[in-house]
Amino acid sequence: MLKPPAPPTDSGHSVPLLDVRDLTVEFATRRGTVRAVRHVNLTVARGETVGIVGESGSGKSVTSYAVMRILDRAGRIADGTVSFSGIDLRAAPENEMRDLRGREISMIFQSPRLALNPIRKIGRQIEDVLLQHAQVGNEMVAEKAVEMLDHVRIARPRERYHAYPFELSGGMCQRVVIALALACRPQLLIADEPTTGLDVTTQKAVMDLVVDLTRERGMSTILITHDLGLAAAYCDRVVVMEKGHVVETAKSEDIFRAPEHAYTRKLMRATPRPGVGLRDLLPEAEAIRAPLPAPAARPAAETPLLVVDGLVKEYPRQGAAMSKWFGGRKPVPESAVFRAVDGISFSIRRGESVGLVGESGCGKSTTSMMVMRLIDKTSGRIAFDGEEIGEIPARTFARLPLRKRIQMVFQDPTDSLNPRFTAARAIADPLLRLGDLPRSKVRARCEELAGQVGLPVGLLDRFPHQLSGGQKARVGIARAIALKPDLIILDEPTAALDVSVQAVVLNLLQDLKDSLGMSYLFVSHDLNVVRLLCDRVIVMRAGQIVEQGPTERVLVAPAADYTRDLLAAIPHPPL
Amino acid sequence: MTETVTMAPPAAPVAEPKPEARPDTNSIFRHARYVMSENPVTGFAFALFALIAICALIGPYIVPYDPLASDTTATLQPPSVRHWFGTDQLGRDIFSRVVVATRLDFVIALSSVALVFAFGGLAGIAAGFIGGWTDRIVSRLADTIMAFPLFVLAMGIVAALGNTVTNIVIATAIINFPLYVRVARAEANVRRDAGFVQAARLSGNGEYRIVLMHILPNIMPIMMVQVSLTMGYAILNAAGLSFIGLGVKPPTPEWGIMVAEGAANIISGEWWIALFPGAALMIAVFCFNLLGDGLRDLVDPQRRT
Numbered sequence: 001m002l003k004p005p006a007p008p009t010d011s012g013h014s015v016p017l018l019d020v021r022d023l024t025v026e027f028a029t030r031r032g033t034v035r036a037v038r039h040v041n042l043t044v045a046r047g048e049t050v051g052i053v054g055e056s057g058s059g060k061s062v063t064s065y066a067v068m069r070i071l072d073r074a075g076r077i078a079d080g081t082v083s084f085s086g087i088d089l090r091a092a093p094e095n096e097m098r099d100l101r102g103r104e105i106s107m108i109f110q111s112p113r114l115a116l117n118p119i120r121k122i123g124r125q126i127e128d129v130l131l132q133h134a135q136v137g138n139e140m141v142a143e144k145a146v147e148m149l150d151h152v153r154i155a156r157p158r159e160r161y162h163a164y165p166f167e168l169s170g171g172m173c174q175r176v177v178i179a180l181a182l183a184c185r186p187q188l189l190i191a192d193e194p195t196t197g198l199d200v201t202t203q204k205a206v207m208d209l210v211v212d213l214t215r216e217r218g219m220s221t222i223l224i225t226h227d228l229g230l231a232a233a234y235c236d237r238v239v240v241m242e243k244g245h246v247v248e249t250a251k252s253e254d255i256f257r258a259p260e261h262a263y264t265r266k267l268m269r270a271t272p273r274p275g276v277g278l279r280d281l282l283p284e285a286e287a288i289r290a291p292l293p294a295p296a297a298r299p300a301a302e303t304p305l306l307v308v309d310g311l312v313k314e315y316p317r318q319g320a321a322m323s324k325w326f327g328g329r330k331p332v333p334e335s336a337v338f339r340a341v342d343g344i345s346f347s348i349r350r351g352e353s354v355g356l357v358g359e360s361g362c363g364k365s366t367t368s369m370m371v372m373r374l375i376d377k378t379s380g381r382i383a384f385d386g387e388e389i390g391e392i393p394a395r396t397f398a399r400l401p402l403r404k405r406i407q408m409v410f411q412d413p414t415d416s417l418n419p420r421f422t423a424a425r426a427i428a429d430p431l432l433r434l435g436d437l438p439r440s441k442v443r444a445r446c447e448e449l450a451g452q453v454g455l456p457v458g459l460l461d462r463f464p465h466q467l468s469g470g471q472k473a474r475v476g477i478a479r480a481i482a483l484k485p486d487l488i489i490l491d492e493p494t495a496a497l498d499v500s501v502q503a504v505v506l507n508l509l510q511d512l513k514d515s516l517g518m519s520y521l522f523v524s525h526d527l528n529v530v531r532l533l534c535d536r537v538i539v540m541r542a543g544q545i546v547e548q549g550p551t552e553r554v555l556v557a558p559a560a561d562y563t564r565d566l567l568a569a570i571p572h573p574p575l
Numbered sequence: 576m577t578e579t580v581t582m583a584p585p586a587a588p589v590a591e592p593k594p595e596a597r598p599d600t601n602s603i604f605r606h607a608r609y610v611m612s613e614n615p616v617t618g619f620a621f622a623l624f625a626l627i628a629i630c631a632l633i634g635p636y637i638v639p640y641d642p643l644a645s646d647t648t649a650t651l652q653p654p655s656v657r658h659w660f661g662t663d664q665l666g667r668d669i670f671s672r673v674v675v676a677t678r679l680d681f682v683i684a685l686s687s688v689a690l691v692f693a694f695g696g697l698a699g700i701a702a703g704f705i706g707g708w709t710d711r712i713v714s715r716l717a718d719t720i721m722a723f724p725l726f727v728l729a730m731g732i733v734a735a736l737g738n739t740v741t742n743i744v745i746a747t748a749i750i751n752f753p754l755y756v757r758v759a760r761a762e763a764n765v766r767r768d769a770g771f772v773q774a775a776r777l778s779g780n781g782e783y784r785i786v787l788m789h790i791l792p793n794i795m796p797i798m799m800v801q802v803s804l805t806m807g808y809a810i811l812n813a814a815g816l817s818f819i820g821l822g823v824k825p826p827t828p829e830w831g832i833m834v835a836e837g838a839a840n841i842i843s844g845e846w847w848i849a850l851f852p853g854a855a856l857m858i859a860v861f862c863f864n865l866l867g868d869g870l871r872d873l874v875d876p877q878r879r880t
Contacts, residue, residue: 374773398776408777416770420792426774433779479774 015086016043017220018067018188023080025059025066036062036075038244044188049214049221051231051252053267054241055498056469060224063241064190068107069097085187103133106181108210110193112173115180116165122176123149123161129183148179152209170360171202175209182213189214192224199359199525200569207234207571226498228271232256233571240264270503272528274555278510281503281532303386304347305519306371306487311380311390313341313366340366342543343380348487353513353520355534355551357527357566363543368489368523372408373397385486404434407485411492413472417464423450423475424460430482449478453508470501477505481512489521494529506533527566531555539563610872617869623862630677640668642675642828651845661847663836669848672828673855679829680859683740684809687747688802695752696798699759700786704767714760717753725750729812733821743822747809758801762794796874800867807863814856830856 025037037059044050052060065071067082069089082089084105089097101107109115117125126145130136136144142161149157152175165173174194181189191210195203211234214221225231231238232252240248240255240263248261259265270281314337341363348354358364369375371382373394382390389402397403407430410416417426427446431437437445447457455474464472473493480488490509494502510533513520524530530537531551538548539560547560558564611618635642640658646666654661660669702713720728732746763786766772775789814831816822823829825836830852837849 372777374776395782398779399781403777403779408774410770410774412770416774418771418775418789418793421771429775429780430778433784476774479778 017046017048017085018042018044018222019081019083020063020067021081023063023066023082024078025062025071025075026078027075029074035078036244037066039080040241040244040246042239042246042249044220044222046187046220047215047218048237049211049223049235051223051225051235051238052241053225053228053231053238055226055267055500057243058241059244060241061192064107064192064222064224068101068105068190069094070101099133102129102181102186103135103184104186105188105190106184106186108174108177108181108189108191108194110196112170112177113165115177116173118165121162121164122168125176126179126183129180133184135184144183148183149176151182151213152176152179154179169202170198171206174198174202174206178206178210178213182217182219185217186219188220188222190222190224193226194223195230196226200527201359201565203230204569204571210234227571228256228267228499229273229571240267266500270499272499272502272506272526272532274528274531278507278532282507302349305350305352305385306348306521307381307383308347308367308371309345309381309383310343311341311345311367311370311382312339312343312378313363313370313375314339314378339543341370344540344543344545346538346545346548348519348521350486350519351513351517352536353522353534355530355537356521356523356540357525357530357537358540359525359566361542362540364523364540365491367540368408368491368521371521372406372489373403401434404430404483405486406489407480407483407487408489408491409473409476409480409493412496413469413476414464414496416476417472419464422461422463423455423467423471426464426475427460427478427482430479434483445482446478449482450474452481452512453478454504469497470505473497473501473505474508477508477512481516481518484516485518487519487521489523491523492525495524495526502529509533527555527570539566607873610869614869614872616865617872620862620865620869623858624866627677627681627859627862630674631681632678634674634677638668638671638674640671642667642672643826651840651848653845654847660851661845663833663848664840669833669851672833673830673852676828676830676833676852677855677859679740679823679827680810680813680856683743683747683813684806687744687751687809687813688806690744691748691751691755691805692798692802694748695755696759696791698752699756700763700790700794702756703760703763704782704786704790706764706767710760713756717756720749721753726812726815729816730819730821733816738821738824740823743813743816746816747812750812751805751809754805755798755801758797759794762797763790766790766793796871799870799874803863803867803870806866807860810856810859810863 020040020042023037023040023042024035027034027036040059040063042050042052042063052063054060062071062075065075066077067084067089069092071077077090080090084100087096087100089100092100116122120128123142123145126148127141130141130144131138146157146161149160154160154172154175160168160172165176168176178194189210194210195206198206207230210221213219223231223235232255235252238248238250238252238255239246240261242263248255248259248264250260255264256268259268266283269283272281317336317338344363344367346354356364356367366375370377370390373382373389373392376394377390380390381388384402384406387402389397389406392400392402417423421429424443424446427449428442431442431445432439435442435445446460450457450460453474455471455478459467459471464475467475473496477493493509494505497505506529509520512518520533522530522534534551536549537551537554539546539554539562541562546562547554547558549559554563555567558567611621644667646662648666649658649662650664650666652658652662652666658668658670660673662668663672698713702710729746729750732749733742736742736745772785772789775785780788813822814829814834817829817831818835820835823832825832833852834849834856837845837847837852840846840848
């Protein structure tokens with residue numbers, strides 16, 4: 001199973017910068033000791049970029065925390081050695097570690113907004129790091145901080161020096177975090193899922209920046225990610241981890257051309273990419289068993305299930321009301337309202353799945369909430385099966401019979417389940433409120449639904465925190481299909497899931513659609529996923545529709561520049 | 576922390592975090608045992624609470640003397656084998672009086688907390704969930720109450736409404752109102768747009784049902800901590816009102832009155848009259864303050880792996 005670490009590729013240095021040998025990390029939990037990382041070997045040469053790839057629970061983050069010695073209280077390094085340019089990090093006293101962190105090894109965390117102090121100007125935060133490690137004197141520090149902001153390509157760094165984190169976008173915040181991490185010119189940068197939660201175009205910009213800066217300075221980088229495509233595009237070498245073990249270590253070209261381990265092959269198969277069908281994501285044995293049914297030809301003249309026409313949602317701009325009342329110092333900007341959705345029109349036919357694609361803030365979620373009748377529109381039309389549902393206030397819609405026919409699967413499976421309801425109770429909720437089943441039959445129906453979504457019946461009495469991410473997603477889907485709706489809005493249903501689970505859930509959604517004859521509105525930022533599931537795609541930007549048309553046409557020959565940018569930003573494994 | 580290995584039942588696989596579902600009947604006790612063993616202070620607090628509860632329930636039947644019977648032959652006796660806590664100026668047995676008083680103080684605290692839990696909790700949830708004018712009215716009402724020195728406000732309420740146990744309960748509830756409103760409002764507000772609330776709307780739940788079935792159970796753990804903390808405060812408040820003569824009237828045994836009666840005798844050397852009811856008061860408040868964390872751990876399903 002365990003391969004010896006590959007020799008450092010950089011011939012100039014025979015001693016690797018970071019050498020992790022036989023690392024074992026244990027966590028003391030209520031049910032005894034859990035080994036999160038077992039006998040991991042890892043080397044990083046000077047100037048090398050190493051990707052650690054694995055699904056959640058594979059121990060990839062824990063490995064890096066152990067290197068930094070920032071495991072939480074229950075965790076400890078049980079065995080192995082960690083040496084960083086000759087220093088034994090496992091034996092180093094805490095004050096020495098504190099000095100190393102930030103100056104020699106620094107880290108970029110997943111959520112840039114959480115990593116920044118919300119009430120301190122970003123320039124000051126960079127100064128703090130510089131002063132902490134005595135990199136520059138007091139008189140030069142402000143100049144140096146501005147220089148760092150310039151390095152991470154933040155436009156107008158002198159003005160932005162005075163900005164607070166909340167005034168910057170997610171991508172900008174991540175740039176500031178990178179500036180913080182690189183401020184003291186460390187030798188090793190550990191990036192833990194640095195672009196999760198960022199849009200693809202932002203992801204590309206941030207990753208290009210990290211790679212350029214680290215190359216320029218001859219730094220080594222460890223990139224921890226669940227995204228094989230990302231690792232392949234930016235790393236020299238890739239380490240694949242599964243359940244605490246390193247299963248494969250190889251150069252990134254080799255690992256994609258000829259993956260040796262079965263788990264690597266499974267992971268690669270499950271990654272959505274151009275040129276593969278939905279069934280190809282599943283492991284070989286299952287893919288053969290269930291061929292995808294051919295799409296049934298539909299009469300074109302049929303009336304659409306959902307018609308959206310000139311839909312607009314406006315929000316008052318913050319502070320507009322105040323300045324109106326008090327005649328504030330600043331004049332109200334151009335208009336007092338912000339148009340989140342700016343006059344969009346589309347339709348969905350019966351049995352059709354339509355993808356709604358765009359980057360964060362483009363208005364796709366607002367659109368789905370309006371169609372779902374959870375928020376009210378400002379103007380425009382929403383007609384569902386001939387009825388003008390846009391005119392019904394959202395407050396009263398919950399108890400109407402129409403509610404049964406439009407349901408939703410939420411983005412975050414954890415957040416969308418009541419923590420105090422068991423899985424069975426969550427699935428039964430719509431049945432009890434809107435269904436016409438007698439109470440005695442509800443349990444049986446829950447079990448039937450659990451069977452349909454592939455959730456073991458034994459798990460029905462568990463609470464959400466006792467279920468895995470994939471199981472929670474299944475509960476959410478079972479709840480949405482419980483009332484046999486005509487239209488389901490899928491709001492990034494797989495964004496929080498591992499690729500192998502995503503593959504299974506996407507296939508499940510396709511099967512359910514075919515067997516129950518539902519229509520989907522699939523809201524997503526991931527074009528590769530949309531490609532697999534949708535008949536038609538709508539691309540949105542800044543509240544407006546940029547382009548819509550059949551999936552193949554839009555993704556192969558996009559008409560709009562914006563669609564082309566989106567497609568170009570997706571990292572692809574070098575196949 | 577490594578000792579927790581021994582906590583796992585021998586049959587359970589060591590590295591498997593999710594064993595098969597066990598029968599539900601013993602899981603509550605198992606969970607309680609786990610919470611206690613993880614934090615011995617919680618166990619201690621629950622033991623104290625059990626002691627107080629026993630005194631409140633069967634105190635009047637187990638005490639050696641009638642708490643109201645005076646004995647002129649044995650006034651101001653120091654603690655002895657016959658009178659464990661001594662006797663007061665009328666020759667009444669202080670031990671009996673301290674034990675019997677538990678029920679009254681306990682009932683005042685419990686009913687005022689129940690009252691404020693119901694009204695303050697619901698008002699706070701409404702303010703946080705509905706927002707707008709409901710929020711403004713409820714929050715400003717809470718702010719207004721907070722603007723008064725709370726004990727003086729309680730004095731004023733009891734003085735205005737009359738010197739009865741019911742009015743003490745009401746006064747204690749009113750001064751605790753802002754604490755409940757603020758906690759419930761904040762907790763309801765963060766859950767207002769949570770995914771599971773939206774999902775409940777999609778399942779056809781009306782707004783009232785969402786508040787009662789979805790929001791309320793989720794903020795229960797935090798509310799339980801609040802209940803426990805205010806229980807101690809309510810006991811202290813009731814005793815304080817009685818101490819200054821607004822509240823329970825003598826000769827009813829009540830900790831606050833007893834401390835007040837004993838205070839005059841401390842200078843002349845009869846310390847036991849004030850000390851023992853005062854100590855009872857202190858232990859009760861201490862116990863409820865400790866109980867908070869333990870209660871939260873018990874009520875929170877996330878802690879029940």
